[in-house]
Amino acid sequence: MSDLIVQGGNPLSGTITPSGNKNSVLPVFCATLLTAEPVTLRNVPDITDLNKLVNFFTTQGSSIAWDRAAGVMKIDHANFSPALANHELPQDMRSTVLLYPALLHRLGKITVRSNTKGCSLGVREIDPHLDILAALGADISGTEPLTIALPGQRFTGTRKWLDYMSVTVTENFAMAAALADGPSTLINAASEPHVQDLCTALVAMGANITGIGTSRLEITGVDSLHGADITIGTDYHEVVTFLALGAITGGEVRIENSVPQHFDLIARAFARLGVIVTHDGDTAIVERNQSLQIEQPHTVNLLPKIEAAPWPYFSVDLLPLMIALSTHATGTIHFWNKVYENGFSWIPELAKFGAHAVVSDPHRLIVFGGRPLRPAVVDSPYVIRAAVALAMVAASIPGESVVRHAEIIKRAHPRFVENLNSLGARLEWQ
Numbered sequence: 001m002s003d004l005i006v007q008g009g010n011p012l013s014g015t016i017t018p019s020g021n022k023n024s025v026l027p028v029f030c031a032t033l034l035t036a037e038p039v040t041l042r043n044v045p046d047i048t049d050l051n052k053l054v055n056f057f058t059t060q061g062s063s064i065a066w067d068r069a070a071g072v073m074k075i076d077h078a079n080f081s082p083a084l085a086n087h088e089l090p091q092d093m094r095s096t097v098l099l100y101p102a103l104l105h106r107l108g109k110i111t112v113r114s115n116t117k118g119c120s121l122g123v124r125e126i127d128p129h130l131d132i133l134a135a136l137g138a139d140i141s142g143t144e145p146l147t148i149a150l151p152g153q154r155f156t157g158t159r160k161w162l163d164y165m166s167v168t169v170t171e172n173f174a175m176a177a178a179l180a181d182g183p184s185t186l187i188n189a190a191s192e193p194h195v196q197d198l199c200t201a202l203v204a205m206g207a208n209i210t211g212i213g214t215s216r217l218e219i220t221g222v223d224s225l226h227g228a229d230i231t232i233g234t235d236y237h238e239v240v241t242f243l244a245l246g247a248i249t250g251g252e253v254r255i256e257n258s259v260p261q262h263f264d265l266i267a268r269a270f271a272r273l274g275v276i277v278t279h280d281g282d283t284a285i286v287e288r289n290q291s292l293q294i295e296q297p298h299t300v301n302l303l304p305k306i307e308a309a310p311w312p313y314f315s316v317d318l319l320p321l322m323i324a325l326s327t328h329a330t331g332t333i334h335f336w337n338k339v340y341e342n343g344f345s346w347i348p349e350l351a352k353f354g355a356h357a358v359v360s361d362p363h364r365l366i367v368f369g370g371r372p373l374r375p376a377v378v379d380s381p382y383v384i385r386a387a388v389a390l391a392m393v394a395a396s397i398p399g400e401s402v403v404r405h406a407e408i409i410k411r412a413h414p415r416f417v418e419n420l421n422s423l424g425a426r427l428e429w430q
C-alpha cells in the first residue's frame, strides 16, 4: 500500500472540500494537554501524524473520542498519568517537538532525543527549541537523550528574539508563555496561518496573546487554561494542490472553504505560470484550459522567479506544487527555496518524466518548462509535498506512472486518492 499507481492524462474537474491543516491540528492537539478540562476539535483530518500523537496520549491515560467520519475529536486529559512519564515520544515526525511545553507543564521533566527524524527536507534543528525553553525557565542537561526540567513546573515569562522565524519554535513559545509566570515577548516570530490557528486556539482556551499574525507576539501568562470548542483551519496546501491539478490537466476545479485573504501571493505565484486563480466568496476556482506560459518580467536580463521563505512570503511547502506545474508551462523560471538545504533532492525523479530542471545550488532550481513528458516509475523521498508533486505530474501525463513510497502523503492528506479520483483522475494505492 505504499506505491501510487497513476493512469494519467484525464482533465480533472469538479468541486472539493479540503481537509483540516496538518500543521494546525498537530500543535492545537498538543496544546489540549495544557488544560485539565475537556476540549473539542472539529474539522480534524485523519492523518498518520495525528494518529501517532493520539496513540501516545491514550497510552498515557488520556481519553480521546474521535469520530473520524465527522472530523470531530473530544479530548479529556483528566486521567493523563505522570506515572507513564518519559514513555518514548512519537518518532519520524517533526511535530514531536510540539509535545515539550505541555509535557513539561504536566510532568516537570522530560527526556528527549535530539533528532525527531522528521522528513528529509533538511536538518531540523532542536537548538532553537531548547533556547526558548531555557529562556522560559527550563534547565537543559545531558546529551543523548537530553533532559529538560522545569523547576516548580511553571514557565517564567521572558523576552526573546529568534534567530529566524521558525514555525514550531514560535508555537512552542506561545504554548509555554501562555501559562508562564509574567509577561513574555517573542520578536521575529513566525506568522504562518497554522501559527495563527494555534494562537487563536490558545486564546479560546483563555490565553492572553496579542500580535497574532505579526512577527511580534506579546503574551501575558495566566494561571490556568480552560476547555474550548475549536475548529481546525483549512489546509491551504490542499487548496493549492487541487487548483494546480486542475491547471496542470486543463480541467476546472473549485475548492470550498478556502481563505481568500491568505491568497494574494499564492495567486501571484500561479499567475507567474500563466494560471489565473479567482475566488467566489470562500471558493477558490481555476477555470479550464488555462494557457500555461511563464510570465516575462519587464526588467531586462531577469529570470522570472518564485521565492519561498517564512510567511508572509510564499510558503516553502507549496514550492514543489509550483515546480510540478511549471513543467507544463512554456518558458524558463527560477525557484528559490530560502529555507531548506535539501528541498530539491527529488528533482532527479522529476527528470525521469522528461522534465528539464537544473538544481543550480542547494537552494536554487531552474525549470525549462513545456518539454514533452512521458510516464515513468519514480521514487518519492521522505518529503510530503515532493510525493504530492510527483503524483501531480504523473496525473498530467497520458499512460501509467508509478510513484513509489508515496505513503508519506498520508502524513498530511487523508483522502488524497479519493479526492483526485472524484475529480476524474485514476489513481490507486498498491
Ligand SMILES: CC(=O)N[C@H]1[C@@H](OP(=O)(O)OP(=O)(O)OC[C@H]2O[C@@H](n3ccc(=O)[nH]c3=O)[C@H](O)[C@@H]2O)O[C@H](CO)[C@@H](O)[C@@H]1O
Pocket: 023, 026, 094, 095, 122, 123, 124, 125, 164, 165, 166, 167, 168, 169, 190, 194, 310, 316, 317, 338, 339, 340
Ligand atoms: C509541523 C510543522 O509545522 N512543520 C512545518 C514547520 O516546520 P519547522 O517548524 O520544523 O520549520 P522551521 O520554521 O523551524 O524551519 C525549518 C528549518 O529551516 C531552516 N530555516 C528556516 C527559516 C529561516 O528563516 N532560516 C532557516 O535556516 C532551519 O534550519 C530550520 O530548522 O515549518 C516549516 C517551514 O515553513 C514547514 O516546512 C513544515 O511543514
Ligand SMILES: C=C(OP(=O)(O)O)C(=O)O
Pocket: 022, 093, 094, 095, 118, 119, 121, 317, 383, 384, 385, 412
Ligand atoms: C515538512 C512538512 O512537515 P513536517 O515539518 O511535519 O516534516 C510538510 O508538511 O511538508
